[in-house]
Amino acid sequence: MLGALFFAAALTPTLIPRSYLTQGALAGGCFAIGYLTGVLWRRLWHYLELPEPSPRARSMANALAAAGCLLVVIIALGRTAEWQNSIRTVMKMAPVETAHPLKVCAIALLTFVVLLVLGRLFVLVSRFLAGRKGRIIPRKLANVLGVLVAALLFWSIASNVLINTAFNALDSSFRELDALQEPERPQPAGAERTGSSASLVKWKELGRMGRRFVASGPTATEISAVTGKPAQNPVRVYVGLGSRDTAQARARLALEELKRQHGFERRILVVITPTGTGWIDPSAMDTVEYLHHGDVASIAMQYSYLNSPLSLLFQPEYGAEASRALFAEIYGYWTTLPKDKRPKLYLHGLSLGAMNSEKSAELFETIGDPIAGALWSGAPFESRIWRSITANRNPGTPEWLPEFRDGRFVRFMNQNGPTVPADAPWGPMRVVYLQYSSDAITFFAYRDAYQAPAWMNAPRGPDVSPELRWYPVVTMLQLALDMAVATNTPMGYGHVYAPEHYVDAWVAVTDVRDWSADAIAKLKEQLAAKARQTSVDHADDDPDRGG
Numbered sequence: 001m002l003g004a005l006f007f008a009a010a011l012t013p014t015l016i017p018r019s020y021l022t023q024g025a026l027a028g029g030c031f032a033i034g035y036l037t038g039v040l041w042r043r044l045w046h047y048l049e050l051p052e053p054s055p056r057a058r059s060m061a062n063a064l065a066a067a068g069c070l071l072v073v074i075i076a077l078g079r080t081a082e083w084q085n086s087i088r089t090v091m092k093m094a095p096v097e098t099a100h101p102l103k104v105c106a107i108a109l110l111t112f113v114v115l116l117v118l119g120r121l122f123v124l125v126s127r128f129l130a131g132r133k134g135r136i137i138p139r140k141l142a143n144v145l146g147v148l149v150a151a152l153l154f155w156s157i158a159s160n161v162l163i164n165t166a167f168n169a170l171d172s173s174f175r176e177l178d179a180l181q182e183p184e185r186p187q188p189a190g191a192e193r194t195g196s197s198a199s200l201v202k203w204k205e206l207g208r209m210g211r212r213f214v215a216s217g218p219t220a221t222e223i224s225a226v227t228g229k230p231a232q233n234p235v236r237v238y239v240g241l242g243s244r245d246t247a248q249a250r251a252r253l254a255l256e257e258l259k260r261q262h263g264f265e266r267r268i269l270v271v272i273t274p275t276g277t278g279w280i281d282p283s284a285m286d287t288v289e290y291l292h293h294g295d296v297a298s299i300a301m302q303y304s305y306l307n308s309p310l311s312l313l314f315q316p317e318y319g320a321e322a323s324r325a326l327f328a329e330i331y332g333y334w335t336t337l338p339k340d341k342r343p344k345l346y347l348h349g350l351s352l353g354a355m356n357s358e359k360s361a362e363l364f365e366t367i368g369d370p371i372a373g374a375l376w377s378g379a380p381f382e383s384r385i386w387r388s389i390t391a392n393r394n395p396g397t398p399e400w401l402p403e404f405r406d407g408r409f410v411r412f413m414n415q416n417g418p419t420v421p422a423d424a425p426w427g428p429m430r431v432v433y434l435q436y437s438s439d440a441i442t443f444f445a446y447r448d449a450y451q452a453p454a455w456m457n458a459p460r461g462p463d464v465s466p467e468l469r470w471y472p473v474v475t476m477l478q479l480a481l482d483m484a485v486a487t488n489t490p491m492g493y494g495h496v497y498a499p500e501h502y503v504d505a506w507v508a509v510t511d512v513r514d515w516s517a518d519a520i521a522k523l524k525e526q527l528a529a530k531a532r533q534t535s536v537d538h539a540d541d542d543p544d545r546g547g
Contacts (some may be wrong), residue, residue: 020104218286256331438464
């Protein structure tokens with residue numbers, strides 16, 4: 001009965017549309033958890049020697065429960081397409097005609113059987129161990145020790161054998177992918193570009209993400225064609241993971257390359273912390289380069305080959321160490337320059353890059369000579385500063401778009417911009433969090449297993465299904481799955497941030513004043529059209545979308 005209820009709850013919508021494959025695996029896993037809960041409850045009842053119903057009453061209860069479970073499952077399967085379409089509607093996606101209930105059931109059954117076999121194997125091992133110890137110690141104590149030892153054994157096998165083997169295989173795979181030379185991105189000919197023959201950073205050592213970053217982006221001619229004003233070629237510096245052995249050595253190399261390209265002579269300097277793979281969102285950097293007519297230098301350093309979720313699980317310290325080392329080098333040199341001749345210094349990061357970028361600058365280190373600000377998009381739920389500000393938001397403001405005090409230090413934006421008026425005064429440093437209410441990477445929390453999250457309260461975010469409901473344990477698992485597929489959404493939803501929303505964020509952070517409202521609207525249209533066309537053209541061959 002509990003398995004059927006968990007199964008039905010797993011079919012309800014959360015933040016991201018699901019395929020029948022992911023829906024089936026999720027429903028099967030939830031059925032297994034409900035089934036396990038029922039088994040444990042029955043055994044606890046028996047262990048406490050509580051009165052049990054007669055065989056006749058038990059048979060009648062089982063028959064009624066079976067009929068009720070079947071009815072619940074059929075109704076839930078019948079509404080699955082409707083529930084999924086409630087998400088697709090708010091994301092402006094085409095509706096689906098069917099949720100493939102038979103395929104969902106088949107995958108769920110297979111998932112449940114696999115988990116059931118593992119559970120039965122665990123029981124056999126724990127009983128075997130308890131039997132061995134029962135000859136020496138009391139039976140009940142032996143049973144408890146048998147379960148504990150079996151749990152440690154299973155955990156050890158999973159973490160030390162299965163997980164480490166999978167991690168090493170994935171790390172090797174991502175490293176080989178990063179080393180691939182893409183023929184459509186030849187080595188830059190201009191001596192002023194990173195990776196050129198005159199550069200301190202070798203083209204091959206940039207890695208796949210680094211080569212993509214330095215070889216892309218708008219040129220001065222392209223910027224002028226949009227703005228109608230003179231422009232410069234933006235400076236882009238990137239140091240790959242294979243350039244040097246340590247984060248400190250890579251950071252020093254990045255600083256020297258930035259100095260070689262006269263990056264400190266630009267008006268804007270952005271220190272970027274990339275995502276786990278080293279990917280930098282072109283929607284973010286192209287935008288700020290257009291807004292400032294190319295008078296922008298940006299610098300980034302790779303710290304991992306793995307994507308953000310895997311980096312967060314297996315290499316969380318690497319990202320923090322690398323972002324800290326790069327900021328320390330750049331900030332240390334920047335503070336030696338005359339204040340009236342140095343660029344405004346900003347931080348930027350998306351996803352895991354946002355969390356590590358938060359860690360890069362210590363308040364007490366910069367309080368005497370503060371940076372100009374930061375733009376952090378899609379900050380993960382573990383981001384310390386984001387979590388603290390959100391928890392201490394002004395009363396009455398929603399968790400998905402908070403207001404913090406008078407908005408002079410930090411503001412939150414989504415698809416519709418900020419809630420704080422654009423002409424509200426800023427303090428000496430400007431921090432903007434760009435986030436979508438449909439981004440599970442931002443709004444997941446482990447406590448969702450036993451407590452409904454505040455972002456589900458009314459009013460909800462504009463891209464959250466009105467059909468979403470909270471269920472114990474199940475909702476947390478649904479959101480965990482949403483994190484894994486958060487980039488499988490149209491641009492402007494989930495964890496895929498749109499250039500037109502970056503425009504508003506960069507205008508606020510960098511205090512852009514030489515653009516009219518009409519010119520800003522035109523820039524948004526052009527960048528959005530270009531980004532969406534690129535997304536369509538490379539939908540099948542770009543595994544790095546969203547980092």
